[in-house]
Amino acid sequence: MKKDLFNNTYVGWMEQGPESNIVISSRVRLARNLQNMPFPQRLHEKTGLEIINLIKKAWQADDKFLLKDMDWLGFDQLSELDRTILMEKHLVSPGHAQSSKSYNGLLVNHDGSISIMINEEDHLRIQCLLPGLQVQECLQQANEVDDILEERLDIAFDEQRGYLTSCPTNVGTGMRASVMLHLPAIAITGQLNQLVHHINQLGMIVRGIYGEGSEATGNFFQLSNQITLGQMEHDIGSNLVAMTRQIVQQEQILRDNLNRHMRIQIEDRVGRAYGVLTNARMITSNEALTHLSDLRLGVDLGIIEDISLSVLNELMVAIRPAHLQRIAGSQMDALSRDVNRAKVIKEILQSGHNSVQTADE
Amino acid sequence: MNCEECNQRPATIHLTQMFNGKKEETHLCEHCAAKKGAMLFNTDEFSIPNLLGSFLGYQVNPSGAKGAQTAANICSSCGSCFADITKTGKLGCADCYNTFVQELEPTLRRIHGNSQHIGKIPARGGGKVLIKKQIEKLKEQLQEAVGGEKYELAAEIRDSIKNMEKELG
Ligand SMILES: [Zn+2]
Ligand SMILES: [Zn+2]
Ligand SMILES: [Zn+2]
Numbered sequence: 001m002k003k004d005l006f007n008n009t010y011v012g013w014m015e016q017g018p019e020s021n022i023v024i025s026s027r028v029r030l031a032r033n034l035q036n037m038p039f040p041q042r043l044h045e046k047t048g049l050e051i052i053n054l055i056k057k058a059w060q061a062d063d064k065f066l067l068k069d070m071d072w073l074g075f076d077q078l079s080e081l082d083r084t085i086l087m088e089k090h091l092v093s094p095g096h097a098q099s100s101k102s103y104n105g106l107l108v109n110h111d112g113s114i115s116i117m118i119n120e121e122d123h124l125r126i127q128c129l130l131p132g133l134q135v136q137e138c139l140q141q142a143n144e145v146d147d148i149l150e151e152r153l154d155i156a157f158d159e160q161r162g163y164l165t166s167c168p169t170n171v172g173t174g175m176r177a178s179v180m181l182h183l184p185a186i187a188i189t190g191q192l193n194q195l196v197h198h199i200n201q202l203g204m205i206v207r208g209i210y211g212e213g214s215e216a217t218g219n220f221f222q223l224s225n226q227i228t229l230g231q232m233e234h235d236i237g238s239n240l241v242a243m244t245r246q247i248v249q250q251e252q253i254l255r256d257n258l259n260r261h262m263r264i265q266i267e268d269r270v271g272r273a274y275g276v277l278t279n280a281r282m283i284t285s286n287e288a289l290t291h292l293s294d295l296r297l298g299v300d301l302g303i304i305e306d307i308s309l310s311v312l313n314e315l316m317v318a319i320r321p322a323h324l325q326r327i328a329g330s331q332m333d334a335l336s337r338d339v340n341r342a343k344v345i346k347e348i349l350q351s352g353h354n355s356v357q358t359a360d361e
Numbered sequence: 362m363n364c365e366e367c368n369q370r371p372a373t374i375h376l377t378q379m380f381n382g383k384k385e386e387t388h389l390c391e392h393c394a395a396k397k398g399a400m401l402f403n404t405d406e407f408s409i410p411n412l413l414g415s416f417l418g419y420q421v422n423p424s425g426a427k428g429a430q431t432a433a434n435i436c437s438s439c440g441s442c443f444a445d446i447t448k449t450g451k452l453g454c455a456d457c458y459n460t461f462v463q464e465l466e467p468t469l470r471r472i473h474g475n476s477q478h479i480g481k482i483p484a485r486g487g488g489k490v491l492i493k494k495q496i497e498k499l500k501e502q503l504q505e506a507v508g509g510e511k512y513e514l515a516a517e518i519r520d521s522i523k524n525m526e527k528e529l530g
Contacts, residue, residue, distance in 0.1 A: 037454065158458065168469055227476075232480050
């Protein structure tokens with residue numbers, strides 16, 4: 001299973017789920033810390049390993065499938081490439097991926113839907129990541145894992161402040177819920193800034209997910225809660241769901257309008273995107289994402305029929321540097337990365353699934 | 362709308378922060394936002410801590426003498442001084458919340474308002490809190506029972522409250 005996670009692109013959230021023509025995935029993350037231990041930022045190796053042992057014991061002592069299905073990955077045992085691959089799949093944070101410390105690690109289940117980052121910013125970061133709009137399901141599963149671990153671990157908690165976290169922005173529930181959205185119609189019709197402004201005023205945060213420092217991000221966004229204290233977990237979840245449903249509705253109306261009144265223009269745009277993606281000899285990540293965004297819209301509007309949304313989800317990860325490097329089997333300069341990216345896209349789009357074999361298989 | 366920082370590129374990042382109980386908005390282009398460390402695209406976590414670091418910094422500096430005093434204060438559990446926390450935007454351990462309660466108070470209020478935790482309580486770490494919450498609930502039931510002249514039930518509830526209070530010590 002470990003091998004699959006590193007050699008294949010596919011993980012569970014790439015499947016289709018509720019509203020998955022617009023909502024790619026949902027995620028809930030709970031931050032937890034052990035009592036009487038310095039937070040990870042101030043850890044030395046000895047205490048860090050002690051924490052790992054406590055967590056491992058709590059994990060192994062339980063016989064529920066949820067935890068049994070998980071594997072332990074110590075970061076000193078993983079190459080930087082492997083850690084980056086986990087990051088590109090959204091299973092660990094970029095910061096955590098950079099660490100090769102012996103007391104950093106990850107517990108992760110077979111399809112990546114449940115993962116626990118150990119000694120990242122907090123001792124435990126329990127994450128549940130599911131396809132489509134499934135925020136409450138994510139919360140429920142993350143909570144189950146949390147319950148099991150809390151049976152055997154003493155968690156730092158304060159009556160007034162709630163769960164104590166390394167960063168005061170997470171204190172309280174320690175909960176961050178987010179959805180990954182694809183909003184091409186809102187973007188095409190120039191309503192993005194207005195929407196983002198609106199969302200911020202309601203205490204939520206929007207940000208791009210595949211920016212790489214440029215403007216063209218393929219209209220992919222992440223929406224999450226900002227406030228972690230003074231609200232029930234369930235309410236944080238339902239607020240996010242309510243906001244997401246509004247955005248989905250808006251995006252849907254605009255897509256319908258585009259489809260009705262500008263069908264030819266959209267067909268042209270989608271066709272060109274398909275043309276570039278299947279014929280380019282080299283392509284940058286930003287250009288690829290821009291065209292993948294159009295292609296995704298084309299699939300939803302029935303302009304493209306033989307490509308599934310989950311293949312497109314997979315492609316978004318397959319074209320990132322570490323995944324490309326895994327397939328190529330060697331370090332690459334920017335040019336050969338662009339060449340390889342074009343090759344991977346072409347192969348996946350033409351076969352309808354990710355059949356690209358890794359170099360070491 | 363153009364970026365407030367460089368006034369050249371369009372503002373694509375809009376931050377809303379609680380500032381002394383008031384909402385403050387910042388509109389930045391991605392470039393300037395990244396430079397400010399306010400929010401780095403392509404990272405998986407909010408970079409609010411960086412921003413927070415600078416917030417916390419404001420706390421110490423304006424009143425010079427007081428700042429020096431608090432800087433000497435060290436968390437006995439993890440050895441952090443407040444300057445460490447200011448620098449990283451992160452606390453050293455759970456006890457830092459108590460050690461630096463005064464220094465952190467304005468920041469916590471800015472981020473979360475005057476809120477108290479009403480969410481989940483851990484089964485172990487929150488043992489006493491759980492019991493206290495149960496006692497509160499029982500006391501309400503006791504009132505109701507007395508009000509409804511159900512004295513037998515009231516006596517039962519009173520006993521359970523006593524037992525629980527014993528548990529609390
Ligand atoms: Zn943080
Ligand atoms: Zn700017
Ligand atoms: Zn401390």
